[in-house]
Amino acid sequence: MKSIIVERFGDTEVMKLEEVQDPRAGKGQIRVAIKAAGVNYADIMQRMGTYPEGPQPPYPAGFEYAGEIDQIGEGVEGWRVGDRVMGLCKMGGYSEYTVVPASQALRIPEHLGFNEAAAIPCQYFTAYHVLITLGQLQSGQTVLIQAAAGGLGTILVQIAHHLGARVIGTASTDEKCDLIRGLGCDHPINYKEKKFRDEVEKITEGKGCELIVETVGGRVFDLSLRCLRPLGRLIVVGVASNDPRPVYGSYLLPHNLTVSGFHLNGYLGNAQAMKDAIQCLDVWLEKGALKFLVNHTFPLEEAAEAHRQISDRKTSGKVVLTVGE
Ligand SMILES: NC(=O)c1ccc[n+]([C@@H]2O[C@H](COP(=O)([O-])OP(=O)(O)OC[C@H]3O[C@@H](n4cnc5c(N)ncnc54)[C@H](OP(=O)(O)O)[C@@H]3O)[C@@H](O)[C@H]2O)c1
CATH class of the missing domain: 3.90.180.10 (Medium-chain alcohol dehydrogenases, catalytic domain)
Structure with a gap:
């Protein structure tokens, strides 16, 4: 072969x-x-x-x-x-x-x-477990999704929108921003034209986000951390820039912030969570809520x-x- x-x-x-x-x-x-x-x-x-x-x-x-x-x-x-x-x-x-x-x-x-x-096998299950199993995203919360127009990002946007969250997504071009807007992203940000941290500040009126899905690393990670509101959670799902950054406990502590890592392999053995993910997939496909x-x-x-x-x-x-x- x-x-x-x-x-x-x-x-x-x-x-x-x-x-x-x-x-x-x-x-x-x-x-x-x-x-x-x-x-x-x-x-x-x-x-x-x-x-x-x-x-x-x-x-x-x-x-x-x-x-x-x-x-x-x-x-x-x-x-x-x-x-x-x-x-x-x-x-x-x-x-x-x-x-x-x-x-x-x-x-x-x-x-x-x-x-x-x-x-489905990698990107859908990752998106589901990041937002729901680990992220516990609730209706009315604000989530920031980095690389929102990518393979993983486009699924994250749709699930977050379907859960009733306010969705902020970043992408490198206006075309990509139009694409994610069509999938339910309330606030697409072209990060080449605007500083995403300033935009998040404006959109959330200085409050920040409850959840951030971070896949880029480097300076994007550092700035993302500063987009969290007190008690907020940032999940590291990838490091596309190949520039992983350190996290300082002294910054997390006063704001009660959480930074977690996510890797799909660690969730594949969780039979109940996988069953839930498959059930949701069937329902969302049936309803036309996920493409x-x-x-x-x-x-x-x-x-x-x-x-x-x-x-x-x-x-x-x-x-x-x-x-x-
Ligand atoms: N932990 C896990 O289990 C897991 C599972 C699936 C995916 N991931 C991670 O999730 C991320 C997205 O994966 P994907 O397969 O869906 O890829 P993808 O998002 O379809 O492609 C990567 C996108 O990332 C953005 N990007 C930002 N910085 C980049 C850089 N330095 N080089 C290239 N692209 C960059 C680009 O979007 P813009 O043009 O908008 O910048 C690009 O289109 C990756 O970091 C991947 O490793 C992790």
Whole structure:
């Protein structure tokens, strides 16, 4: 089968399309013929060698897939060849096939295509758990979402809006701001034109936000911390700038602030929280309250171009590699 292999840490030239052996479904496993591979910012950090505890090269890139079961291993019940599934795999999502434990695959909701489904395993579940399971966002509260027009950001905006929160989102262009406004962002801020901290100050009349979802790091992190109101919570979900910053207890203490980290892996084993997330997904899809914006698709062999476009901030919504077309 064809697979994108990261030969060593580095720029996009280290990604090579290679012919590798087809995997086979072992005991308790299914083999999935991948139709759409999710491209995530974490893939870029892994490739560059900046992802904490990321894979060591050479490794097959990608960890998010949507496709059809084409082989079933011994002892697997409840799945049939041809079932449409989505999920996370450790590595090798940018490939024609992946083999995963049958218990970890999720059925693709009816009426969703493979490309849209590829936005669910990483970005939807992250958005849900950040805002609801960990963030405890309530109606009437104000949330600031950094990189709000991205794959994760566009889902965060919609869920926060649906919960009845006042949503402030940052993005780098007017087009991205228009996009998030259409998804329910009450106050999009083009951070290239306006200082987001001053804008948050104005919007909240100096009170600040109850919750901040921070994915950029560096100066954006420092300034975000200053957008919290007393008792506010900032959740570090990513460090796209690769510039993590220290947090000083002496700043948190007088304002009763909380800074927490979030990583999806830590929530996948929480059966009740995952069940709740899937139930909400079904309800929101049914109501039309949640859309997965797949604004950029690339064939598998153009995975490097997909990485370049995300790094250059040219994308919005979900980026997907289409496989086997
Ligand atoms: N902790 C977890 O479990 C988890 C799970 C999913 C995602 N994440 C994190 O969430 C963030 C978003 O992930 P995603 O996959 O949805 O990506 P994405 O938001 O679709 O793409 C990244 C966006 O971040 C913004 N950005 C800010 N600083 C940047 C920089 N220095 N370089 C490139 N882009 C920058 C850009 O938006 P503008 O053009 O508007 O600036 C860009 O479009 C990432 O930090 C990722 O690591 C974490």
